[in-house]
Structure formats: C-alpha cells, structure tokens
Amino acid sequence: MMSEIIIEARNVFFTYDGDEKASLQGVNIAIKKGNKVAFMGANGSGKSTFFLCLNGVHKPDAGSIFYRGKPVDYSKAGLKKLRGRVGIVFQDPDNQLFSASVTQEISFGILNMGVPENEAKVEVERVIERMEITPFKDRPTYALSGGQKKQVSIADILVMHPEVIILDEPTGALDPKHTKLVNDWIDRLSSEGITILQATHDIDYACAWADEIVLMKDGKVLKQGTPQEICADKEILALTNLEEPTVYRIYRKLCEKGILKPEGTMPESLQKLIDML
C-alpha cells in the first residue's frame, strides 16, 4: 500500500528580508507519512529555513507547501492547527527554552492548542515521565546540562502530539550518553508512526537510520532518494563535501580482499555488515 504524502513542497522560493540571495531557490520535496528522512548539506544550504517553511513561520515568496494534500492555510487558525501537527525541535535549546521552570516550559505548546488546564497538566506530567525528566523537573532551566535541556526541548514538542517532528541537528552538541538517548527516543517515536525529519551531518548515521536522504546545497535540492541511491552517488556526495559512509568503504575493501562476495545492495549499517560476514 502506497504511503500517503504528508508534506510536499512545490517549487518553493524564499528570501530573508534584507538578503540579496534567496535562501531557498525552487525546492521540490515530497515526504511520505511515517518515513524517516535525513536532511544533509552544508550550513547555510537552506535546511533550517526550509523547516521553518513547513510549519508556516516562513511564508514562501513563490511556490507552495502542502500538508496532507491541502495547501497551507496562513490564517491564524490555520497556522495554529498546522503547528499542532508539525513540531520543530531547534538546534540550540537556549533558542527554544523561554521559561525558567521546566513544567511551565513544557506546558506552553499544549495550552496554546486550547487544551484545558487540568488535561494539560496530566499530559505534561505524562511527557515528563516518558522523557525521563522527573529527576530534574524542579530545577531552573539555566542549571540544566546541555543534554537535559535537549530532553526538555523535545518534550516541549512531544506534549503537543504532532504527526511530524522535525529535529534540527539534535545531537550536534551532546555527549555520547545523551546522543544515544536522543537517538533511541527518535527510534521510539518513529515506531509510533510519527514522520521524522532530521538535519544531520553524520553520513554514517543517516545511511543506517533514514528511509530517505535529502541533499541540499545553496538553497536547492541536489537529490532525494534512498540511502542506497544517495550514498552510491560519489559525485553528488562530493558536491556537498560528504564522504562515502564508513560501512561502504569497509565493505568494498572486504570485497576486494575476497573476504566477502559483492551482492547487489550495500550494507546500510555496521550491524548489516557484521551479519554479512
């Protein structure tokens, strides 16, 4: 059964006020429901700008964004509805956390959706437990570590029960423990059917995790495809200053040495390679 297209961008152009060059120059992307999509490209390639178009914070100068087949309704009510469905976890938690109180911070999104206070309270407590925030929920925001702030910023969005979650380089500044935590949560969310878009610089991770990879450069989409398609295209990878996934290189070397017989598909992850051996 064909998965429906949940988000689509058709020929989107966008320029920031005062900028000469357009940040998005004719972006065409279709995202299937439930998919895990990795966005890759240099800083400034337009990933974050594109994300902000998906929830209506930026309105394209030309082209359109569709959610579940319908064009985005830019009225106040329409935007509110959209933002309840498409949530963004920002790269720097200090740019997202506005309250000194963890509970107040998390309650913001769900109260904005019009949920009555007593229900909201229950939801907030539920998400605090789920995201393992309970040990530090009474501490002021500034006293939290980077990883803990990241947990809160994800909880901020989760409490709104979105259908699509966008994470802008979520593990960029985290220690190994929190990187694993965040990646595990992302997997859990994905298994619940939530569509996940993630900006990352880690080709190995993207290859292993994503159903689809979108490569961006200078506000344009270079290519959108499965990890197999993208990672086999060395030229395109070079254009975005990316290298082949480590797993591919090891696989090739093992095939050269005759330890492995080359099959049709490349192993996406370390585990798959180990399985092959």
Next chain:
Amino acid sequence: MILIDKMCYRSGLRYMNAEVKFAYTVVTLLICIVSRSLIAAGIVLLANGILTVKRGGIPFALYVKYMLIPLAFLLMSTLALIVNISREPLDAYAILIGSWYLTSSKVSLWFALRQIGSGFASVSCLYFLALNTTMTDILGTLKKIHCPQLLLELMLLIYRFIFVLMDTASAIMTAQRVRLGYEKLRTSLHSFGEMAAALFIRAWKRSNALYDALESRGYDGELRVLEESRAADRKEIAAVIVFEISLIFVIWLAKRIGIE
C-alpha cells in the same frame, strides 16, 4: 551566576505557599517602616535570621555578607542625617569651625539610629522573600494580585533571558581576559564596551530565533503556562497572623512604657 537565585532553589522553605511568604514579607516590612521601632527591628531581625538560616538552610556567613550589602548606602545617608552646619550649637554634639558649628540634636541621633535599625530589619524581610522563594513563584503571586499581563509576560521572558545573556557575557569576557583585555583602566573600559556591544548583537539574534521557536509552538500573543501553586498550610497562615499581631502589640506596649 546569581547566587541569591541559586540559593532559593535549595531553600528548605522553597515549597511553602508563595502567597503566605509574600504576605508575611510585606506586612512585616510595613510594620517596621511605620513604627521605626528598635524593639520591633530586633525581633524581626531575629525572626528572619532564624527562618532564613535555620529553616531555609542558607549558610550563616553568606547571610551576614548579604545583610552588609546596603551598609554603604546606610552609612552615607546616616552621615547626611546627623551632621548639620548651624550658627547655634545643638544638644548632642557641637564642633566649632570658624564661626559655624558642626552639630546635631539628640533627637536626630536617635532618629538616625532608628533608621539604621529599621533599615536592616526591612532588608532582612526582603531577603526572606528573595532567598526562599523562586522568581517563578513570585511571578505566580504577582499574577494572583492582578499585575498587568504584559508586565508578567515580559518578566517571565526577561528572567529566563538574563541567564542566557550572562553565559554569553561571561564567555566573551573570559576570552578578552586571557588576551589581557582588562589589565588597565583604559583597556578595561574599552573591552567592557566592546563586550556589551557584542552581547547586544547576539541578544538580538537570539531574540529572533526565540520568537521563531515560540511561534512554532503556537504563540499567538499570550504566553500561556501552567501555574503551579501549593495550597497554603493553615498552620503557616496562623503562625504569620499570630506573629504580626504580637509584633504590633509589643510595639504598642513599648510605646506606652516609654521605650522605643
């Protein structure tokens, strides 16, 4: 890093109902100021000291250090109160300089002493609130007494942003310090000014990003958050009422007997 703020999250009295703490602070403050009674000042200082240090858990040495913060202002103001230049000597002291006297009356000296006493007592009330109540709780109390919504929202945001900016300022100053930016007065002023400008620019950038994040979660002009309040303990309310009434009684009694 703001130490007072850090302390209040660790206070033993943190979870006491905020409105009760607020009411106690304000009423006691008013009693101190209206009566200017030294006996009241002594009682209040003792009470707040015990509450903050014993029940609250603030280290005694730190508490004393904080109590000394207004000392400079107090001393200077007292000086202005107890020195007069007059042709006629007054009854407390009089030092002849040329044809003028540096002088003051006993009444004035006594008045200055009561200012000092009630001043310290008032400050101890402020500290009781500041060291044992989180800003979030204080804002919640202000909301209950119908502080304008715009002010409340600004205060909530400003309180959070202060810490973000302090981190940035601290990082910039450290980077400047290791390049000898604060060795002399002249370079110090220059470095500080440049840091402030850089801080402002970053603050502006962040404010944009923060607004995007607020918008992304449905912000429509009203900053909606859950208010957490703990119910007031009847015993606590009773204790406060008893204390205030006793205090007023002691002041009245002292005045009747003739001591201040």
Next chain:
Amino acid sequence: MSKKEKSVLRAVVAFAVLFAFAPVANAMHIMEGYLPVSFCIAWGVVCLPFLAAGMISMKKKLKENQRIITLIAMSGAFVFVISSLKIPSVTGSCSHMTGTGLGAILLGPASVSVLGLIVLLFQAILLAHGGLTTLGANTFSMAVAGPFVTFGIYKLCEKCKVNKKLSVFLAACLGDLFTYCVTSLQLSLAYPSEVGGVAASAVKFLGVFAPTQLPLAVIEGILTVIIVIALETYAQPELKAVGFLKEAK
C-alpha cells in the same frame, strides 16, 4: 582634646572602620525600608502615568509586530546583565554601569520606563540593590527621570548637529547625574534637616553621595559612547530593528 571632641573622633574612626566592611556600592538605589510609607506610595503614584504611557506605547508596537516581544525582553535582560557585571580594573564604587542611559538612547524613554521597573524589581530580589517599598522612588529616579534627560539631551545634540561621541557622552553622563540629584531630592524631601529644612538636607545628601556618583556618571558616559559607537559600526540592521521601538514616544 576635650571629652566631647574625643568621643566625636572615636565615632568618626568607628564610622571609617565600618565603611571598610561595606561592600562595593554602585548606583544610588534607595535601600529597602529607608523611605516612609507615605513617600513610597507617593513616588509610586508619580511613576504611574509614565509607566502607563510606556505600556500603551509598547502594546501598540506589539500589535503592529508581535515579533518584537522577545526583542523587548532581551533588551530588558541586557540592561540587567550589564548593570550586574563588575568592570575589572575599575575600583570602588564606580565599578558597575547602570545601563539605563544606554537603554534610553537605544530604545527610547517609554520602553525604558517599563523595562526599568522590571530591572529594578529584579535587582531588588536577585541582587539586593534597592527594595520593594522603594521601588516607586527608584523607578522614578532611575527609569523615568534619568532616561528622559538622557533622551532629551541626545535628541537636542542631534538637532544641533553636535559630534556623535560628545552627544552620547553628555546624554549618558548628565542623565546619570540627574538621577543622582533626583534621588538626593527624594531623600531630602522625606528627611528634611533640622537646620535648613529640605534645602539643607538636599545639599547634604548630594554632598555625601558625590564622591561615588560623580565618577560613576563619567564612567557611564564613556562606556555608553564606546558601546553606541561599536553598535553603529557593526550592528546597523540590529539597531534599525530596535529603533522601531523608539519611534513615536
């Protein structure tokens, strides 16, 4: 030496020793509990029209562009942080900037009155400078009177085409000095001298705080110049965004 002179000398020495223990004082916040209740209320009432005007002006701007709410809040936080930082290598009582002069030049007096109120409240609770009862008086002197003078002088100098650095310096320095004068007046109105009444009292308070406030005003002036010039050099777009707040006071 007579007995009386000896006791005075002893008092002076005690005073000096006490002062050595007094931690660094900076701007002239009237401490908690120092003013009589009637004056606390009176100064609060005097502030109200200015604060109301400030809030109305802010609400209007927010209606046009809701996005500036975080900018306004950041500006408030900025003023607080700047005023709380000690400037290294500057000793004694002028080692902190007040920031309200800078705020007036960048944001206009309307916004600064409201933000100043919040900053003063936070300074009382977080830094123990000033007080809750004296909030009204301190708001008037530091968030209304001073910034008004700063803004007025700045605009006047602009009109007379005075050199930018000089106009910023004069505006910030004189604004600070005006704040110090207003605070002295507030104290003298509450505590007139037994010899010479309010006038003599004002002179005494002015005199007693002059050694700390005069150098502070000069340093404030210098720092504000450095900051404003740096911003005009590196931060034109940011200034434009914030200048939006200034229009139509």
